[in-house]
Amino acid sequence: MLSSREDFSYALYQYTPQIAPAIIAAALFVLVEALGYGGRIWSHFDPTGLPGYIIQSLLILIAPALFAASIYMVLGRIIALVGGETHSWIKLKWLTKIFVIGDCISFVVQGGGGGIQAGGTLDLLHLGEKIIVAGLFIQIFFFGVFITSAISFHLCIRSQPTRLSGLARIPWQSHMAILYTTSGIILVRSIFRVVEYLMGNNGFILRHEVMLYIFDSILMIAVVALFIWRHPGTLFLTSSKRGSWGRTSGAEFDLLENR
Incomplete structure (x- = not known):
């Protein structure tokens, strides 16, 4: 409840939250992967049909491109949290932007390849596969650079700790461990998908369905489980509390992050 001394012009919401948009938004976060496997169910009953x-x-x-974007933002928040921009060889202002842009390019290229395959001809199916592989290589490249950046930052701040790295009440090192683990999982999964496409339609991977579930489904479930266990949201709730950490105010924290 709001205190009686609060200004009565203040409201938790300036509108009444609508049910339908909230349900739709919540469902959309689930449906990318869920609809994907729904397509496999469809294909069970119509294995020669193109839509499924x-x-x-x-x-x-x-779908993993969406997870990757979240991972990129986590590193930027950790660097800001510990005041470690000088230990990052990419300025904090550009760090998340660069990798998210790369992720978006990968997303669009892979999606474009899938869209071309929807044309239904054999030539378009092969062309779509080549474009998808290009998108996966883009994703692997940016992930490789990202992991290198994260390791470089981590090594530097361990050898030359900042004052804030010791004052931070958020266990940022455990978040770094989750970042490494989830990045490695998605990287392995992306390499698997590249190998799958390069081996061709008659390759070992496409002839054994279990490979998809081992090297894609289970890996992505593991990423979700790790994020649930150590949710990165705590890193995004710290700016309002920074004033209680040493002498650094929330305003100084924001300046550090945005400069």
Whole structure:
């Protein structure tokens, strides 16, 4: 409840939250992967039909790009949290932007490849596969650079700790461990998908369904489980509390992050 001394012009909401948009938004966060595997169910009953194949191929393929964007933002928040911009070889202002842009390019290229496959001809299916592989290589490249950046920052701040790295009440090092683990999992999964496409339609991977579930489904479930266990949201709730950490105010924290 708001205190009686609060200004009565203040309201928790300046509107009444609507049910339908909230339900739709919540569902959309789930449906990318869920619809992808729904496409596989469809294909069980119509294994030669193109719609089910395109749905499962495209949505299962591009979903990890959404996880990757979250991972990129986590590193930027950790660097800001510990005042470690001088230990990062990419300025904090550009760090998240660079990798999210790369992730978006990968997302669009992979999605474009899947869209081309929807044309249904054999030539378009092969062309779509080549474009998807290009998108996966883009994702692997940016992930490689990102992991290198994260390791470089971590090594530097361990050898030359900042004052804030010792004052931070958020266990940022455990978040770094989750960052490494989830990044490694997605990288392995992306390499697997590249190998899958490079081996061709008659390759070992596409002839054994269990490979998809081992090297894609289980890996992505592991990423979700790790994020639930050590939710990165705590890193995004610290700016309002920074004033209680040493002499650094919330305003100084924001300046550090945005400069």
